[in-house]
């Protein structure tokens with residue numbers, strides 16, 4: 001949720017640190033800070049955006065050849081300068097991602113040793129703990145930063161990625177990783193570090209991913225890594241393929257807008273693996289993929305947020321097309337409840353980032369219950385979730401920066417549809433003509449999405465009216481009910497309008513009581529077998545003076561009237577229709593947020609990757 005960058009180099013590292021923070025700002029934007037070594041430790045911290053920090057750095061003309069920097073999303077302690085990273089103890093400075101679970105007891109212990117705390121964070125505990133080892137106050141001692149960090153991390157419980165520097169070792173950057181991503185970049189004149197590859201690729205594509213338990217020491221000339229057992233290890237050097245401009249805004253005003261419009265391309269890239277269902281099989285990576293699909297008797301999907309709604313759509317597909325039971329559960333619920341494991345069940349975890357703490361924990365929980373058949377659907381190939389699952393299906397949406405997920409969601413849907421076809425094929429429930437029809441439809445998806453994007457001017461007009469409202473209801477049926485949920489989530493995330501979604505059949509069981517002329521009701525209305533029932537629900541709303549915004553397929557014969565605004569979708573799209581409808585709802589949320597003037601890409605209180613519980 002926070003972002004880390006660090007560097008040790010022959011020249012001034014400040015521009016790299018600030019560029020890195022700008023790239024990672026979407027991950028946390030409560031406050032930012034950096035520490036540099038230049039005749040002693042210099043630190044600057046600012047509440048708010050990275051631009052505030054940039055002004056401070058320019059004002060104080062800060063520079064240095066060794067430095068660390070951080071962008072924060074508050075967990076322990078309010079957003080305030082005193083809580084912003086880096087945290088210092090004596091002459092050392094630390095930046096940290098993650099949560100230290102035993103920080104309370106460590107804090108008491110360190111206070112008793114005379115260390116003074118100036119923040120409410122768990123991170124400051126780490127700074128004092130490392131210092132305590134350097135000052136031989138905790139039994140064992142170490143006179144090097146590398147040694148002291150290796151001692152300190154043995155006593156930290158929780159998840160962390162750390163970057164540490166020290167006045168007395170002006171050429172040394174120390175990193176540690178347990179549970180939170182951290183990687184280093186090999187440059188021509190030094191070494192670089194970041195919690196996300198996107199912050200490094202502007203400088204170097206030669207990356208090395210640290211593993212859990214690793215502690216690394218980098219100087220300008222060399223890197224030394226030890227693993228959790230203290231053994232010196234080498235980590236493989238990989239060449240990153242992330243496009244350097246993938247994280248640039250280009251002609252767009254917001255990342256969310258860019259990512260909405262990138263969907264045809266993202267879907268095309270994700271579907272590239274497709275060449276018939278046999279070809280799809282090749283996209284499903286991992287040993288024994290085929291045997292697993294033959295063997296499983298049911299599917300359990302675990303995910304959070306938008307990814308869980310992708311799972312909910314897939315449930316309709318899997319049961320209808322592959323004829324096997326499929327359930328979906330929020331990862332944070334599953335991980336803490338007693339459930340009945342079934343060793344023939346396929347566990348599917350879905351995550352854009354592959355870092356979501358609850359989803360990782362749900363996967364680990366499933367494995368601890370004896371589940372062997374696990375599949376990760378993820379947009380980040382090197383993420384923790386991908387590494388921990390037996391099988392993987394990688395979406396190729398490209399980096400998603402806007403906090404509200406868009407292209408990650410539609411590529412997850414496309415991937416889940418392919419998975420459905422594979423399961424159906426394995427069970428013999430897919431005849432050749434259906435297979436060809438589905439494959440034709442999915443191949444045509446990028447073009448169909450392109451047509452939905454051309455509706456933007458009409459959606460912008462609807463958004464004008466909508467933005468005056470304080471609440472909204474979203475209705476859908478069948479596989480479009482999760483799309484109503486996702487539409488409501490998008491709206492509340494970025495426009496702060498309170499929005500709830502219901503299966504349209506539930507309208508009479510409560511939400512109808514809320515309907516009056518001030519309550520807009522958004523209806524997802526594809527031309528499927530539930531259309532007539534949906535029309536009846538719309539009449540119920542109109543009869544109570546409610547204002548309807550209907551996203552209707554071309555052939556539904558629903559037409560605009562007083563209190564009834566129809567947005568006509570370009571074509572009816574069968575099973576894959578949820579992919580088209582959600583794009584229209586993404587545009588609605590985006591334009592309502594624009595009218596309201598909210599911070600679309602960085603909505604208040606939210607984070608892109610929820611790496612803590």
Ligand code: G6P
Pocket residue numbers: 304305306307350351352353354355356359403404405606607608609610
């Ligand atoms: C956060 C993000 C959402 C995302 C959810 C799950 O809440 O703001 O956009 O859907 O996490 O994230 P994941 O990376 O696991 O898909």
